[in-house]
Amino acid sequence: MMQDTPKILDNPIILGLESSCDETAAALVRRCDDGGVEVLAERIASQDDKHAAFGGVVPEIAARAHVERMDGLIKEVMEEARLDWKDLSGVAATSGPGLIGGVLVGLMTGKAISLAHDLPFMGINHLEGHALSPRLTGQVEFPYLLLLVSGGHCQFLMVKGVGDYERLGSTIDDAPGEAFDKTAKIMALGFPGGPAVERWAKQGNAEAIDLPRPLLNRKDTLDMSFAGLKTAVRRAVELEPVNDKRKADICASFQLAVADILSTRTRQAMDIFRERINAERPHFVVAGGVAANQTLRFRLEADAKEAGFAFASPPMRWCTDNAAMIALAGLERYLLGQFDPLDVSARARWPLDGKAAVNSPASGSGRKGAKA
Template sequence: MGSTSAPIMTQDKQTSSKPSIILGLESSCDETAAALVRRHSDGSVEVLSERIASQDDKHAAFGGVVPEIAARAHVERMDGLVKEVMSEANIGWKDIGGVATTSGPGLIGGVLVGLMTGKGISLAHDIPFMAVNHLEGHALSPRLTGQIIFPYLLLLVSGGHCQFLMVKNLGEYERLGSTIDDAPGEAFDKTAKLMGLGFPGGPAVERWAKDGNENAVELPRPLLNRKDTLDMSFAGLKTAVRRAIELEPLSDTRKADISASFQLAVADILSKRTSQAMSLFKERVDASNLQFVIAGGVAANKTIRARLESVAEDAGFNFAVPPMKWCTDNAAMIALVGLEKFEREAFDDLDVSARARWPLDSDAASQKPAYGGGRRGAKA
């Protein structure tokens, strides 16, 4: 059974009289975000206030996120966002039970900004600190709406990640399959950059695909001939897109056709592997209420969502996806994980380090890494 971290240390904080209102901070990539969440007596979660400061305009000229620019932007915006969410919710520091911050994985400069801000708040106001795995934020984000119970099957699909996970409980995850190279969101961004469609690439490709013929360009579905694995590959698909772009002049019609054909290829890969993951989940989990969740930025793609919803319906799974605003990076999901940890008094000491890599299932990442490795640990 995998877990998100080493055993959690318990801080010497007075929590019995503290309310269940948690401040969450997110800064792992190019979105600076802060949010306040509260648990009601009936178990429901309320997002009291939230703010997200986008950096799209700062990175657009480069066609991708520049880590140094992102880190500086986080420094400029984080303190102001905290003040804004507290003002909007009419909340003072005495009302906050704890602070939760993304501590990895992500761009290390950005992660450090949120992490140090959270530590400072914890120290200054003597409230518990919770270090949150960004991926766990995505994994639990559907629980913001109160409709998901453990266990469930999760497809976490974004710009940096693509994996199937059995979500058993807070901190309890088992990886069933993963990309062995690139993530779909990164492939979307690269496709958009190669054709000059704009940034961020995912929404741009989706817009162009609406006017294209999804069968116009023949593209591969890597690894789908393998029946003995749930792993996926998107690097070869990116290469095929580049070759298609170079094959003939890029008219608007050609851009739309390539976009639509690429989007269909990704949807085909995810749909096939999802069907297999559902069969495995049924074998491994004794659950009368079968639930399938997709989370992460690519979950915002309407075409992919519709395909996966159809697969879930055919397999007898209830389908769930966070609202659009909680599919991409946000602080409400980080605050939610913090809230769940707070309620278990699972606090972290202030010497916790920022992590560029932090797999949800550490056992699987160590014993059977999907790709990468090195002195910083398993990459996936």
């Protein structure tokens, strides 16, 4: 079902909805006269308390929580921004990748609003939301080098424009965020695992535990691996009784290993980017939930400065899953006239670089599509 092509307004207001994992979120963004973006209102409902007992996200629980909260969050942002439906220019909702039950909640809600109020609809790739998120606070010009690092993803991309992404390297197995969560779960540090590991690491000795840096002996690739590191952490925990000091040392050593892997591959990616893009001071962007880790963030910022790259990363509240980045991606696509029909499907897997995913998938494929 395709809506009539709408007139594109100069200062559109877009409603964004996010429900791909365990954060239910709604936000309103507006394009300003100077070309910048204003976040008019946003809400994020965390589900940490619902999943804490399980040490990870339970898809069925997450989907039910999205159903319970989405309508209320939309009402709250509309009231805070003092807007009516007639004031909106379009609706954007995450349509993948993610936990399919959760994705469907936000996607169907967005479609319903679009249909009921005759608004253009944009089905957004969740990863594109992260990729564009630094543009919420300033005009980071295309092209730029992106490290997208989160609970489910870790990849280097050349961001050439909206919808134009080239993968340079990726994890071939687990993502760093998953490794952080599993490290926390093994030692019962609490949920969510990433912030817990970071807190414990501050008290530990990062040189205490000898952990591997998988694939770093290979200089011909930007691919990464974190599964072996995760296994090494488990072995370190099982090797001897784990008191608070050893927990802190394991966390600090693990965090340093992740930082070393990302830092080494980042410097290689910057060299490749420089060879292909002629720019005096190109941007290096770090986005995704793991970008909220201060140790990793400072290390990568130092790498960028040394290599002559301008460093950019969204504020902490926009590193983890949020609806402002989805609304922004919708705004960018709205201005380009890139609208979606209302029969667009939810997708559990949706690589940003579809060509690379087909020709050289980083971790194989499956009946639902490329895994990475």
